[in-house]
Each structure stands twice: as structure tokens, then as C-alpha cells.
Amino acid sequence: MKILVTGASGFIGSFIVEEALRRGFDTWAAVRGSSSKAYLQDERINFIELNLSSKAQLVEQLRGQAFDYVVHAAGVTKCLDKQDFFRINTEGTKNLVDALVEVGMPLKRLVFVSSLSIFGAIREQQPYQEIKETDTPQPNTAYGRSKLAAEQYLEQMASRVPYIIVRPTGVYGPREKDYFIMAKSIKQHSDFAVGYKRQDITFVYVKDVVQAIFLALDKGENGRKYFLSDGKVYQSETFSNLIHQELGCPWWIRIKAPIWVLRVVTFFGEYIGRLTGKVTALNNDKYNILRQRNWRCDIQPAISELGYKPEYDLERGVKETIKWYQDNKWL
Template sequence: MKKILITGASGFIGSFIVEEALRKGMETWAVVRRTSSREYLQDERIHFIELDFSSVDKLKEQLSGHQFDYVVHAAGVTKCLNKEDFFRVNRDGTRNFVQALQELNQPLERFVFLSSLSIFGAIREQQPYKEIEPTDTPQPNTAYGKSKLQAEQLLPSSLPYIILRPTGVYGPREKDYFLMAKSIKGHSDFAVGYKQQDITFVYVKDVVQATFLALDHGKTGNAYFLSDGNVYQSTTFSDLIHEELGRPWWIRITAPIWVLRVVTFFGDLIGQMTGKISALNNDKYQILKQRNWRCNIRPAIEELGYKPEYDLKQGVKETIEWYKKEGWL
């Protein structure tokens, strides 16, 4: 029985990875904070472990006595009040974790790092848009993207790592795209900018599929983009949500980019004043402003055997059904 350690196990993607590891019969260890919800980690076969990513010494102490075949590092933050926290958690936490694993001589067969397409920023923005390639030079324009890129760059060649760079991940349990569904149910939808925007998505279960393919036979040191292989327009996602909600009456407002800039400025300001992270912040401004999210997933298909099973229509249908069943909508 292979032994797998999954960080960020209580999170959106991490909880699905835990479920798949159990389904595959692995001895599954879930890293969770004491304060984290275990709502989606109810299976009695799960082994829990708490890790302090701020200290190499504490990590070594907490991991002492364990030997893992696989590690999936899905822990991280996507929203922070303070920019420095992205780097403290995503970059420094990853560096400390890797250092502790190596100093303990963990016999790892694979270390999969969940990164993001966001590390590349707004490149290839000239129309007609072209796919972002793995060989392109990253130019991250968000604190999140910068912190993830720096974490990637810290992975040592002596570690059998593989990097996955999914585009926008959605699915059951996800809370950011859920806000769009909630807004549409409330009869309003918002679009930003008038210039064409090519968007890509990947369903959470396809990210999980790629994760286990990478554990099985990914090429050490390689990085792979993940999407469903299709390109959508800026309103496609909300159109599909509207359809799955039974087409309630709605008003769609398209605002120029400068309006979003004003809204996110005040979102950041209010967040600093209240101590609550706003969904509309500077990073979100950069993400919504970006026009090209195309990416080349052929290496994942050819080298991992990755075959996306969900297009956006199918994925949105399953997601909205889950939101309804769980009483979110």
C-alpha cells in the first residue's frame, strides 16, 4: 500500500485529492490545521497530521517517524489582506516543507506541486490570441502568481517534483465561482471590459486526474498546464449558470476596466479597515483585466496521458446540482 501525504487537504482541491487517494487504496495522510473544517474529510480511513510550515525544525519533528511514497503539495493561499502573506505561505512554506522532507531523507517517488497558470501573467495579449507555452517567460502580475512562481523556482533538482499549472478551477465546494451563481440567482450578472477575452477552465475532478497521472508517470522536473482543452468567451460561464438555474430574469451589466479598478481599490481599502478579505481586490482586478487565458495542454496529454473528461457545460451542470443539493443555492 502506497503512503501519500496531501497538504491543503481540507481545501477545495485537496479534499477531492484525498477522496481519490482513498479510492485507489492508498494509506492517506491529510494535512489540516487544528482550526480547519473537516466537513469533506469524514472517511474513517483518513489519517490526520498537523504541520507547521513556518519552521523547518517543527516540520521535521512533526514528520519524524513517517515515510511517504508520494507527496501532493496543494496547500496555499489565494487571497490575503497583506501581500507579504502570499510569500510567507506559498513561497516560504513550500521551501521549509521541501527542506524538511529532504533533511529527513524521505524516500519520495514523486512530489506534485499544485501551482497555477497565473504565474505567467498577462502575456500573448495581442489578437489573435495564442496559447501560452511552457517555454514562455513568466511575467506574473498578481501577488499570488508571483508567490507561486517563486515557490516553483525553489524546488531543488534533487527532489522528484512535477508541477501542475491549472487554469481557473471550478466545481463542487468551490466558493469564488459560487459568488457568480449566487449573483445570477439574485438576477444580476457583471462583465468587465469590452475587448475580447479568451478564458479557459478546468473541472476539479480533471485536476485530480492529472495529479494521480503525475504521481504515476510524470517526468521529474516538468511542468504541465491543465485546462479542459477548450476556449470560452467571458460570458460563457455565466450563460451556462443562468441556464442551469432555470433562466431566471436577470440584468447583465458590462463595465469598463477603469470601473473595476475603482471598485477593487475600495475593496482592498475596506478589507484593510475591517480585517476581512474582499473578493474584489487588486489581484482580482489583474485577473479580470487579463484577456488571454489560453494555454498549451498538449504536453500533459502526451506525457501524462491526461484526458479531460468535463467540458464547461457538463462541469457547470454538475456543480450547480451540487450547490442546490447542499443548500448553497
């Protein structure tokens, strides 16, 4: 079977490529000319350059190919300009889908990697309840809105494209750069927590996301959407406590501040980012993400329909992640 992975040079995409190779797929990694191939060194990988910003170019680049499966993992999670979320996450998805249809790609299935963030801050009254697929999305970030718009386009194309959507919660693991900031801060003896109201957080290890993607390719029902987490709920400080433990418990200062302090920090973070032209993790989208109190989600459909069984709880996943950061001299 021949599989195409978009966003192959990225965090999740590179793990998808590795698993496809492990399973014996004829694996094609879609990259840009400027993409790093640091995690795409296996000589069995076939590379194809795709310009997701142009349907016309995609048609030419895909013509003559015959992919059985496509995993669309390309996208951005932070941008200087909010319109870039829609240009890349939404329009890029539309262009890919339209091009696949135009060239008559004989697809058995396309899996789109979306996000729990499309739902925004819902079910925020305590006791918190799991977000369910029947809930109405109310995205409170440009990122979430761009992913939702991409999902809605796939729904419009349901009669022409056999798609499945996965919606992971916070994905972490080796090679991930945003959660790494927290690990680096803790190693430098500081941790920062915001808000005094209870916060229920969910996580999913990157290898469990990949497991679910391949289960969806094999067993999923066209048009279905699956939440992904490790099946557990954590408190806001659990992640940093586990990182602290894996780093050998260095002395640290944990600063807990009210939400308005986060608002100030992210406001200036975004302003400085615009001045310098450098994307920062501390931006207006991040403010809305960090102030959200309920990240519970219902993964039972993935379990019952796909046979999804998360193999990593947070403790195991953090242990493996910190070891990778250390082995690769990130920490």
C-alpha cells in the same frame, strides 16, 4: 503506497484525498489545528498536523514517517497583506521541501499544485496564442509571484527532490467559493462583466485536476511542468450564461462596464477589506486577473506525456457544480 496531501481540507485538496482513498492509498491528510474537516469524514483518512510556517516543527512532525508520495496543494489565493502570499505559498513550500530532505523522506515523487497565473498577461495581442512552457513568466499578481517563487525553489532542489508541477487554469467545481459568488449573484438576478475587448478564458473542472495529479504521480517525468485546462477556449460570458441556464433562467440584468470601473470597485474592495479585516474577492489581485484577456494554455504535453484526457467541458462541469450547490443549500 503511502500518500501525504497538504491543504487537504481545502477545495482541491479534499478531492485529492477522496481520489487517493478510491485508489487504495494509505492516505494522510495534512491539516492545521483550526482546519475544518467537513469534507474529510471518511474513517480511512489518517490526519497529521503540519505547521508549514516552521521548518523546525515540520522536521519533528515528519520524522519517523515514510511517505511514498506528497501532493502539495496547500496555499492561499487571496490575502489582506501581500506578504502573506509569500509567507504561505512560497515559504511554506520551501519549509516543506527542506524538511522532507532533512528527514530523508524516501519520496518517489512530489507534485506541487501551482497556477497558470504565474505567467501573467502575456500573448495579449490578437489573435491570442496559447501560453507555452517555454514562455517567460511575467506574473502581474502577488499570488502569481508567490507561486512562481515556489516553483523556482523546487527547481533549485531538483537534485534532491523528485518533483512535478501542475499549473491549472481557473479551477471550479463543488465546494469552490469564488466562482460560487457569481452563481449567487445570478440567482439574485444580476451579472457583471468588464471590458469590451475580446477575452479568451479557460477552465478546468476540479476532478480533471485531480486526474492529472495522479497521472503525474504515476507517469510524470521529474522536473516537468504541465498546464491543465479542459482543452477548450470560452468567451467571457459563457460561464455566467451556463450558470443562468442551470438555475432555470431567472430574470437578470447583465451590467457590462469598462475596465476602469473594475479598477474603482477593486480599489475600494481592498480598502474596505483592510478596514474590516476580512479578505474580499474584489481586491487588487482580482483586478489584474479579470482584466487579463488571454488565458489560453498549451495542455498537449500533459496529454501526450501523462495520458491526460479532460472528462468535463464547461457545460458538464457547471451542471454538476450547480447541482451540488443546490443539494447542499448553498443556492
